[in-house]
Amino acid sequence: MDRSPALPVLLALLCCCTACLAARQALAQAPERPLVLNTDGAPPHSRDDGSGFEDRIVTELFRRMGLAVRLVRLPSERALANANQGVDDGNYVRVAGLSALYPNLVMVPEPMSEFAFTAFTRDAGLKSAAWEDLRMRRTGIVTGWKLAERHLVGATQLTSVRDEETLFAMLAKGRLDVVISSRHTGREVLRTGGYKGVHALDPPLSTQPMFLYMHKRHAGLVPRLTETLRAMRRDGTLARLTREGLAGAEQ
Structure with missing residues (x-):
């Protein structure tokens, strides 16, 4: 008996199973809660209401990636320690090279701002x-x-x-x-x-150029974060958010 008509059905089932598996893996990798990013930034870099220019950049960056974030302001040394220990998910913004001192932190290699x-x-x-x-x-x-x-x-x-x-x-x-x-x-x-x-x-x-650091458990996000930041630089978003966050700050 010729069973060749069943082949398209089997291929369709295989494709469906593959798509379901990929969807399940993506859901498993997605954070179950907002990512907590801390900063030691003072106004106008960061503000308690999230309107600092670096707050705006971080919020837009993760929004474009479909990820929710919660921003927390902490003293500088504590902010680094919390991010390195995994208490928080990342820290913004810092000079390059801090991974040598805080080995659990992975730098996103596209600058967010200048200091x-x-x-x-x-x-x-x-x-x-x-x-x-x-x-x-x-x-x-x-x-x-x-x-x-x-x-x-x-x-x-x-x-x-x-x-x-x-x-x-x-x-x-x-x-x-x-x-x-x-x-x-x-x-x-x-x-x-x-x-x-x-x-x-x-x-x-x-x-100095200043960078976002993520805890190493989120190292898989770093390539996408890098490319998204570059896109925000190309389309003028970084410059616009910086202007908006600085508006009136130094008058």
Whole structure:
């Protein structure tokens, strides 16, 4: 008996089973809850309501991938520790190379933003400085800022604090000579805090590309995150969200 008419039916069943298996695997890999991404970013980089320019970029990035996220602001060192230990799913934004210090973190190799490490001072005679010029001054940084820590190794009067708001309060009281901040955040703190007589040194100490890091359990997402970020750069979304997040911040 010729059974060849059954062949198309068998092929159709095989294709159906393959599609079902692929769908089940995709569901198994999808997070069952929103991904928790933490940041140490201060305004205007990050805000409690998620309207900071880096918050906007992260939210749009994962929206395009069909993934829900919950954003959490934490002190810098704790944010890194939580992401590295897997308490949270990732951390944004950081300088390149932190996987050497935090081996459970995988860097998404497309930059999300730039960070101008800027020195602020009340010393009217100080107009510019390099990292090495700060080692003999009473200098303040945020605890967990690895690039600043590396550049200021050997500093004789280095103070590390929880956040940039504390740094500027100490500067205003004369307890520090120089503080290191994001240029954007420094300007916002000066504006909202009403500090007078403080100015930024120009040029910045360093301007660095900044990256998203994911816990290694999400390493499979990194290629898609990279390509999606690149697409957002090409279509102007990164620039637009940055402008929107900065609107009014430094007026």
